[in-house]
Amino acid sequence: MNTHIDVESLEALAREESTANQALLEAHVAECAACADELAWLRAERVLFARGHGDESSSDALWEGVTAKLAEPVAKSAPYRVAQAPAVVASRSKRALTLVAAAAALVAITAGVAALRVRSSRVTNAHTVARPGFAERAVSGAIRLRVRTSSADVQIEPSAGARLRVTTSEDDVTPTLEQRADGQIEALFNGSAASHGRVRIELPRASSVDVGTSSGDVSIGALGGAATVRTSSGNIVVAEVESIVAESSSGDVDVHSVAGSIAVLTVSGEVRLRQQRVASTVAMVSTSGSVAWTGLCAAGCSIDARSISGDVQLGLGSASSATVTFSTTSGAYTDQFESTLVEQAPAIVRRIGAGVGGVRVWTTSGDLSLLRLR
Amino acid sequence: MTALDLPAVDAAVVSIDLALIERVRRGDAGAFRELFRSHVARVRRFSRTMLGEQAAADEATQDTFVRAHAAIVGGAAVEKLVPWLLGVARNVAREQLRARKRTVPLDDSSLDATVTSCPDPETLLVGREAHALLARALEGLSDERRAALSLRADQGLGYDDIASILGWNVARVKNEIHRARLQLRAALTAQLEGKEDAR
Numbered sequence: 001m002n003t004h005i006d007v008e009s010l011e012a013l014a015r016e017e018s019t020a021n022q023a024l025l026e027a028h029v030a031e032c033a034a035c036a037d038e039l040a041w042l043r044a045e046r047v048l049f050a051r052g053h054g055d056e057s058s059s060d061a062l063w064e065g066v067t068a069k070l071a072e073p074v075a076k077s078a079p080y081r082v083a084q085a086p087a088v089v090a091s092r093s094k095r096a097l098t099l100v101a102a103a104a105a106l107v108a109i110t111a112g113v114a115a116l117r118v119r120s121s122r123v124t125n126a127h128t129v130a131r132p133g134f135a136e137r138a139v140s141g142a143i144r145l146r147v148r149t150s151s152a153d154v155q156i157e158p159s160a161g162a163r164l165r166v167t168t169s170e171d172d173v174t175p176t177l178e179q180r181a182d183g184q185i186e187a188l189f190n191g192s193a194a195s196h197g198r199v200r201i202e203l204p205r206a207s208s209v210d211v212g213t214s215s216g217d218v219s220i221g222a223l224g225g226a227a228t229v230r231t232s233s234g235n236i237v238v239a240e241v242e243s244i245v246a247e248s249s250s251g252d253v254d255v256h257s258v259a260g261s262i263a264v265l266t267v268s269g270e271v272r273l274r275q276q277r278v279a280s281t282v283a284m285v286s287t288s289g290s291v292a293w294t295g296l297c298a299a300g301c302s303i304d305a306r307s308i309s310g311d312v313q314l315g316l317g318s319a320s321s322a323t324v325t326f327s328t329t330s331g332a333y334t335d336q337f338e339s340t341l342v343e344q345a346p347a348i349v350r351r352i353g354a355g356v357g358g359v360r361v362w363t364t365s366g367d368l369s370l371l372r373l374r
Numbered sequence: 375m376t377a378l379d380l381p382a383v384d385a386a387v388v389s390i391d392l393a394l395i396e397r398v399r400r401g402d403a404g405a406f407r408e409l410f411r412s413h414v415a416r417v418r419r420f421s422r423t424m425l426g427e428q429a430a431a432d433e434a435t436q437d438t439f440v441r442a443h444a445a446i447v448g449g450a451a452v453e454k455l456v457p458w459l460l461g462v463a464r465n466v467a468r469e470q471l472r473a474r475k476r477t478v479p480l481d482d483s484s485l486d487a488t489v490t491s492c493p494d495p496e497t498l499l500v501g502r503e504a505h506a507l508l509a510r511a512l513e514g515l516s517d518e519r520r521a522a523l524s525l526r527a528d529q530g531l532g533y534d535d536i537a538s539i540l541g542w543n544v545a546r547v548k549n550e551i552h553r554a555r556l557q558l559r560a561a562l563t564a565q566l567e568g569k570e571d572a573r
Contacts, residue, residue, distance in 0.1 A: 007548075007552070015530075041555070041559055044562075045527050045555070045558070046527065048507065048508045048562075049508065049524075049527055049528040059410075059411070059414045059415070059418070061432075062414060062418070062432055062435055062436055063407065063410055063411075063414075065432075065436040066410060066436050066439045066440055066443075069436060069437075069440045070440060070443060144404070182407070208404050226397075226402065226404050226405070228408065243397055243402070243405075245390065245393065245394070245408070247390075260397070260400075261393045261394075261396050261397050261400075262393065263390045263392075263393035263394070265390055280396075281392070281393055281396040281397075282393075283390065283392055283393045285390075302396075304392065
């Protein structure tokens with residue numbers, strides 16, 4: 001072979017990414033000194049950048065600095081102009097309006113940060129009880145809780161009073177409640193993540209939770225605050241929270257009655273979402289698991305669903321009004337509505353009713369079905 | 375039918391990011407904390423590469439997130455969060471560099487001649503502080519060229535995204551990254567040869 005390998009292919013080899021013609025490329029590199037040297041440099045460059053960043057210390061202090069700057073009076077924040085980053089779509093004619101809006105929003109976030117600080121100060125350290133299988137701490141309002149387990153299941157629900165209570169199914173585990181620098185309270189189990197058994201947590205309504213587990217199942221009900229849940233193989237069931245970000249590799253994700261934004265990501269797990277009100281922002285991604293959503297999509301509704309091979313099924317209330325865009329390589333499209341075809345290629349675009357809301361679905365081989373609900 | 379031009383690999387991240395952005399726009403302070411936590415390491419690394427000093431990089435990282443927040447709640451349409459955020463970081467770093475009135479030698483007329491074969495990776499890395507080695511080598515690059523190389527080699531962005539961030543066309547991005555690599559290799563070679571001679 002007289003020609004050399006292009007740099008993009010060599011970069012992929014340096015990153016050890018699989019490519020369709022990897023064997024050919026490697027054979028060429030074995031014979032071509034120039035390509036071998038270029039590959040060696042690219043590998044060295046990769047290692048240098050990976051090792052060449054010195055201080056990877058905690059970002060907590062940086063966050064404190066960000067919140068402090070956000071909390072400054074708007075007038076002082078004026079030098080922080082809206083960045084002219086390339087993906088910002090804001091015409092010059094709108095710039096003044098944008099800046100006004102940004103100033104107003106800064107006031108809003110200032111209030112938010114202040115509220116956040118108030119929340120973190122609500123913990124009453126004097127009333128903490130901890131013993132094997134049980135911990136309780138008095139609080140005076142919503143809190144932010146962090147909990148990690150390896151294989152222990154986690155059940156979270158609202159408390160009857162102003163308290164944070166943690167109980168475990170295992171008597172040899174003593175839960176403790178630690179105040180973190182970022183304002184969160186972290187539930188620890190013998191000083192670390194819960195390894196097995198079941199963990200039940202009760203906390204005030206409107207509290208936010210951040211749950212991570214490897215193989216444990218997670219259920220959260222009627223909490224009212226924001227929830228973030230990440231599992232590897234555990235299933236996730238969430239109902240009646242303010243907003244949810246849920247990620248799982250092979251676990252299934254069920255979400256019910258969430259009025260705010262929803263983001264769900266799975267690799268092979270199935271995704272099932274049910275909403276009662278008009279959907280707001282919903283993002284659902286699965287590699288091979290099926291994705292199902294039911295609810296009403298009208299003004300303010302924005303639904304994104306992406307799947308490689310899993311099917312996507314959307315059950316829309318009969319009063320829905322949405323423009324549906326479906327892009328696929330080999331998937332099929334069906335709907336039970338008298339929808340209007342707007343465009344056939346490169347993506348199918350159909351309008352349901354006045355087409356006010358937005359539904360966008362991408363698949364490689366998965367089908368899209370739109371079901372009409374009463 | 376062809377698929378829309380949304381990279382499947384990034385789709386999951388894009389979706390999660392878009393949902394997060396929407397929450398930030400609605401004034402959800404927790405969502406902004408989450409956005410910060412997810413991307414601070416990346417921004418910090420880029421700022422460090424651009425500014426060289428950790429303290430300056432940390433200051434720039436904070437300013438990047440403050441500006442990003444103002445832009446998001448101000449209605450900026452963010453299609454891909456990571457390239458957009460790094461674009462903001464690049465603007466912040468550029469302003470700091472301007473304030474320093476830093477001058478950078480840019481003479482790559484003889485680059486091809488000065489670059490030798492890649493030393494053995496062990497020779498390049500073992501026994502030396504990679505951070506110092508890289509930092510010194512990057513110092514010789516212009517700010518824009520350093521940004522382009524960092525966005526490609528460290529951040530792993532595509533040429534289109536880098537072009538979007540730097541306001542260049544893709545051809546220029548490729549050329550600048552190529553020249554940056556030649557410069558970097560020349561500088562690394564010079565450092566290694568200098569140290570070898572000193573032994």
